[in-house]
Amino acid sequence: MSKRYIPIWxxxxxxxxxxxxLIFGAGIYQAFVPPAQPTVLAELxxxxxxxxxxxxxxxxxxxxxxPGRQKRE
Numbered sequence: 381m382s383k384r385y386i387p388i389w390x391x392x393x394x395x396x397x398x399x400x401x402l403i404f405g406a407g408i409y410q411a412f413v414p415p416a417q418p419t420v421l422a423e424l425x426x427x428x429x430x431x432x433x434x435x436x437x438x439x440x441x442x443x444x445x446x447p448g449r450q451k452r453e
Contacts (some may be wrong), residue, residue: 386447393441396434404431 407427414422 384447387445389441389445390447393438393443393445395438397438397442400431400434400436400438402431403427404435407431 404427407425407430410422410427411425
């Protein structure tokens, strides 16, 4: 009987993916509905860039550390 463990990196990747989706969604919303008092450098749309980066990194972690993909000994 072999024990299967879920790697902690899978959960970290899941969190990064969820946070990335939320930040990306908020950035898209702010791009179409700008706030009344925009922040400095708001035209760079940092939320979109950081959200996309978190989605890519979180997706890579989830894919790389998906439970059951590890080598079996």
